[in-house]
Amino acid sequence: MRIEEHPILEFRKERKKINFRFNDRPVYGFEGDTIASALHALGIKKISHSINLHRPRGFYCAIGNCSSCQMIVDGVANVKTCITLLKEGMNVKVQTNKGELYDK
Amino acid sequence: MISKDLVIIGGGPSGLCAAKMAAEAGVDSIIIDRNPKLGGQLIKQTHMFFGSEKQFAKTRGIDIATKIFTDTRVYSDLIEIWEDATVVGLYPDKVITILKQEKYIKIKAKAIIVATGASEKVLAFENNDLPGIYGAGAVQTLMNVYGVKPGNKIVMVGSGNIGLIVSYQLMQAGVKVISVIEASPKIGGYKVHASKLRRFGVDIITSCTIKKAIGTEAVEKIITVKLDEKWEEIPGAEEEIAVDAVCIAVGLTPLTGLLSMIGCKMKYVSELGGLVPITNNHETSVENVFVCGDASGIEEASSAIVEGYLAGLMASKKLGKVHSNYDELIKELKNQLDNLRNGPFGEKILHGLKKLGG
Numbered sequence: 001m002r003i004e005e006h007p008i009l010e011f012r013k014e015r016k017k018i019n020f021r022f023n024d025r026p027v028y029g030f031e032g033d034t035i036a037s038a039l040h041a042l043g044i045k046k047i048s049h050s051i052n053l054h055r056p057r058g059f060y061c062a063i064g065n066c067s068s069c070q071m072i073v074d075g076v077a078n079v080k081t082c083i084t085l086l087k088e089g090m091n092v093k094v095q096t097n098k099g100e101l102y103d104k
Numbered sequence: 105m106i107s108k109d110l111v112i113i114g115g116g117p118s119g120l121c122a123a124k125m126a127a128e129a130g131v132d133s134i135i136i137d138r139n140p141k142l143g144g145q146l147i148k149q150t151h152m153f154f155g156s157e158k159q160f161a162k163t164r165g166i167d168i169a170t171k172i173f174t175d176t177r178v179y180s181d182l183i184e185i186w187e188d189a190t191v192v193g194l195y196p197d198k199v200i201t202i203l204k205q206e207k208y209i210k211i212k213a214k215a216i217i218v219a220t221g222a223s224e225k226v227l228a229f230e231n232n233d234l235p236g237i238y239g240a241g242a243v244q245t246l247m248n249v250y251g252v253k254p255g256n257k258i259v260m261v262g263s264g265n266i267g268l269i270v271s272y273q274l275m276q277a278g279v280k281v282i283s284v285i286e287a288s289p290k291i292g293g294y295k296v297h298a299s300k301l302r303r304f305g306v307d308i309i310t311s312c313t314i315k316k317a318i319g320t321e322a323v324e325k326i327i328t329v330k331l332d333e334k335w336e337e338i339p340g341a342e343e344e345i346a347v348d349a350v351c352i353a354v355g356l357t358p359l360t361g362l363l364s365m366i367g368c369k370m371k372y373v374s375e376l377g378g379l380v381p382i383t384n385n386h387e388t389s390v391e392n393v394f395v396c397g398d399a400s401g402i403e404e405a406s407s408a409i410v411e412g413y414l415a416g417l418m419a420s421k422k423l424g425k426v427h428s429n430y431d432e433l434i435k436e437l438k439n440q441l442d443n444l445r446n447g448p449f450g451e452k453i454l455h456g457l458k459k460l461g462g
Contacts, residue, residue, distance in 0.1 A: 001252055001253045001255075002251055002252055002253070003247060003251045003252065003253055003277045003278060004278065005278070006251075006276060006277060007276050008150045008164070008276065009150060009166075009248060009251070011251035032250070033250055034140075034250065037246060037249075037250035037252050040246060040252050040254075041250075041252045045235035045236050045321070045322040046235045046321045046322060047235070050233065055233055056234065056235055056320075056321050056322070057233060057235060058234075058235025058236060058237075058238070058322065059238070059242060060224075060226070060237070060238060060239055060242060061223060061224055061239050061241065061242050062238070062239070062241070062242035062243075062245040062246055063139065063145070063223075063241065063242070063245060064138050064139065064190075065223040065224075065359065066223070066224075066239075068233075082242075082245075083138060083139055083140065085140050
């Protein structure tokens with residue numbers, strides 16, 4: 001799902017690969033990706049659930065407004081993955097509830 | 105608690121230009137933005153802007169973002185930038201609370217400029233929450249900032265300028281745009297954008313809306329329906345279209361939650377996109393709290409730039425630091441704003457501002 005060629009923009013082909021985990025599965029994105037953009041590039045659109053009916057959710061706004069993309073990142077719930085840059089070794093999980101408090 | 109003369113919330117075109125003017129007047133400021141990169145929505149605008157030279161016409165949005173960001177770096181001793189930092193509260197004693205890299209920080213400001221921009225509107229239809237249904241801005245961000253395609257076959261809902269421009273950008277990214285559908289009997293955006301799409305074989309279907317999305321984990325198909333002159337669905341005029349993404353471009357609404365929180369008087373003005381603060385020369389009903397850009401009413405990026413300069417000048421004056429060229433700049437900028445609002449979409453905005461009483 002990555003753009004191969006573009007008449008205006010140039011996306012560097014030799015970008016650094018960033019390894020992370022999605023639901024305990026090893027996956028990867030590239031330097032400069034947010035968590036949500038990396039997942040989308042892998043074809044993973046369902047990244048969240050509605051709280052009561054558990055309907056599948058993806059992101060909607062991609063700029064941190066709508067809260068539709070919140071996931072558990074390194075144990076922290078309700079992280080807006082559309083504005084959180086991907087980092088090596090991140091552990092990203094789909095959240096199905098309102099989020100639980102964590103110990104640091 | 106940190107003390108600061110001026111805090112600017114939002115580092116888009118308006119906020120950046122406000123900071124620049126304030127710095128020229130000698131005012132210290134912090135720009136706070138929750139995104140990893142400043143420039144607001146300009147960083148995904150690959151198209152060239154209309155308008156006059158003064159607001160960077162014929163320049164691509166991405167290049168305008170770089171230009172106005174560079175402008176603020178001239179004053180790096182006066183303008184501090186906090187990226188990846190989210191303002192979570194704004195209190196009447198002008199205390200701003202911020203979440204920055206998991207730290208909770210408080211700043212006490214003498215003046216605040218709110219330049220938070222806008223959020224995308226949603227459209228009510230069955231299963232509108234399925235993954236793969238995105239706002240037009242989200243699609244732009246995904247493609248033009250991160251280089252990722254939203255899908256391979258897409259239907260655009262809404263034919264305003266954003267819908268038309270993003271449709272073209274989708275094609276540039278190699279995505280098949282099946283059609284643009286528009287509930288109104290008329291295309292909303294500029295004719296030049298619509299003609300371009302038609303030349304490339306994209307159907308723009310008016311009096312047509314989306315009725316339902318279908319899919320299990322993500323959208324797989326949609327049902328569209330034609331509307332009659334009373335905007336009622338025409339029975340039997342449904343069509344099923346296979347898609348893997350749907351783009352919703354039905355307008356923007358000002359992001360004014362923080363203004364409501366601090367107690368600014370607000371009014372609902374549909375022409376300006378929704379709930380907006382009542383202002384006098386960019387100052388809200390709360391003294392020393394200013395607003396500019398889309399947060400004060402939806403317009404174009406060009407107007408947000410001019411409003412940012414104005415708010416920066418006015419906030420500095422209120423702080424006792426008057427720009428050496430104040431009177432002349434105010435006159436010139438107000439003139440620019442009038443000219444921008446004289447364009448084809450200005451009538452609606454002027455009507456909205458009149459309703460607001462500004």
